Amino acid sequence: LGKSLTKAISSLSTSLTIDEKVLDECLKEICKALLQADVNVKQVSGLRNGIKKRVNIEQLAAGLNKQKVIEKAVFDELCDMLDSGVDPKKVELKKGKDKTSVVMFVGLQGSGKTTTCTKYAYYHKKKGWKPCLVCADTFRAGAFDQLKQNSTKAQIPFYGSYTESDPAVIAQQGVQRFREEGRDLIIVDTSGRHKQEAALFEEMRQVAAAVQPDLVIFVMDGSIGQAAFDQAKAFKDSVEVGAVIITKMDGHAKGGGALSAVSATHSPIIFLGTGEHMDQFESFETKRFVQRLLGRGDVSGLMEKIQDVIPEDKQPEMIENITKGNMSMRVMKDMFESVLEMGPMSQMMSMIPGFNSDLLPQGNDKNSQLMIKRYITIIESMTEKELDSTNIKMLQEQSRILRLARGSGRAPQEVVALLEAYKHYTKYASQALKAANLPKNMKNMK
Numbered sequence: 001l002g003k004s005l006t007k008a009i010s011s012l013s014t015s016l017t018i019d020e021k022v023l024d025e026c027l028k029e030i031c032k033a034l035l036q037a038d039v040n041v042k043q044v045s046g047l048r049n050g051i052k053k054r055v056n057i058e059q060l061a062a063g064l065n066k067q068k069v070i071e072k073a074v075f076d077e078l079c080d081m082l083d084s085g086v087d088p089k090k091v092e093l094k095k096g097k098d099k100t101s102v103v104m105f106v107g108l109q110g111s112g113k114t115t116t117c118t119k120y121a122y123y124h125k126k127k128g129w130k131p132c133l134v135c136a137d138t139f140r141a142g143a144f145d146q147l148k149q150n151s152t153k154a155q156i157p158f159y160g161s162y163t164e165s166d167p168a169v170i171a172q173q174g175v176q177r178f179r180e181e182g183r184d185l186i187i188v189d190t191s192g193r194h195k196q197e198a199a200l201f202e203e204m205r206q207v208a209a210a211v212q213p214d215l216v217i218f219v220m221d222g223s224i225g226q227a228a229f230d231q232a233k234a235f236k237d238s239v240e241v242g243a244v245i246i247t248k249m250d251g252h253a254k255g256g257g258a259l260s261a262v263s264a265t266h267s268p269i270i271f272l273g274t275g276e277h278m279d280q281f282e283s284f285e286t287k288r289f290v291q292r293l294l295g296r297g298d299v300s301g302l303m304e305k306i307q308d309v310i311p312e313d314k315q316p317e318m319i320e321n322i323t324k325g326n327m328s329m330r331v332m333k334d335m336f337e338s339v340l341e342m343g344p345m346s347q348m349m350s351m352i353p354g355f356n357s358d359l360l361p362q363g364n365d366k367n368s369q370l371m372i373k374r375y376i377t378i379i380e381s382m383t384e385k386e387l388d389s390t391n392i393k394m395l396q397e398q399s400r401i402l403r404l405a406r407g408s409g410r411a412p413q414e415v416v417a418l419l420e421a422y423k424h425y426t427k428y429a430s431q432a433l434k435a436a437n438l439p440k441n442m443k444n445m446k
């Protein structure tokens, strides 16, 4: 999306006069790009009108940066469409004395309900809740075993049955049992079926009636494309959906379906699933999501680092250098340090396309942290000139590699590996900055 959008918008900059017609042409291209990102057909026409309202032709003609004005209109309009009108804080669970929250998960089979139930439970467990899981999926063979396995791994109590076939009965029993045990968060996993069919929705109504959930969460696969709206609507029509979680955002999902889910359910998105593991679960942030949707990647982490280590008057030059693919070892070292300090690279930088590379230590396990520490040691043995240099060829000189290895007490192969990672990193940082289309002036950045 990012590229086609940029192309559509830059076509504006090349036209000599800006009038309705030129703008309409540009909007047409933007709409095409949004459709390709799986934004619902009906919503796209709404978006088009919304964007048009935000763009002031006279302002454009007056020589303001056209690209910026339109980009901002697109960005703001997308943010608005992701606003369900319900404050996400409202669906955040609140603890109360002697209070038990019951949360029911619904969604089609394969959307990621069972996985997400555990993630949601684990997330709350880390926050001091006493969660537990109830398996009310009697439709799929093995559903209970899957939940059991997940729960055991997360050390969370679970309830289910191999013999009872009525999901409403199991759900009711499980909730009652855990209420008696004084659990404060009871999560009910349900079945899904492959298709939206009457029997499924009747079952959801029955389970909901049996457990009286405080919150129903609709789980949607981020990659389902144009089917998103009808699917979300069908669930909303049968049970009182109050929040949405979009899964598989780590894959090829373009994410446009998220807009459909919000408009069909009138509910906020609260989390994103970004992998199969328990901790691959992010709180939803609208701006971040729209940036990702627009293909800009998340360069704010990198930007903050630059602002921390580079004197203000040098920053524009630095940005330009990085964009051109020239980044100094000094900045690299600081990035490494922040990974050690602030957590895995995969979290901080995961939105930069292609960044999750094996070449770069991600900092999410002991070995990779150790590797980063060694890299830092090597960088610390560099001269000022080497630290500020952006000349990879110079850094790769054999005698220099040997000297750095001696100076840091590391093996020459490690120096070579560091330089490879550095090369790789500068390439992606450059791509990310180019895609982000940042203003030259850093002060206007945030």
Ligand code: GDP
Pocket (backbone or CB within 6 Å): 107, 108, 109, 110, 111, 112, 113, 114, 115, 116, 192, 247, 248, 249, 250, 251, 272, 273, 274, 275, 276
């Ligand atoms: P359910 O049928 O709705 O309960 O879906 P499951 O929880 O069984 O998930 C279906 C498949 O999707 C499983 O293989 C999960 O590991 C996978 N899955 C779930 N969430 C995510 C996610 O966020 N990212 C990725 N890559 N896979 C996921």
Ligand code: MG
Pocket (backbone or CB within 6 Å): 113, 114, 115, 137, 143, 189, 190
């Ligand atoms: Mg399941």
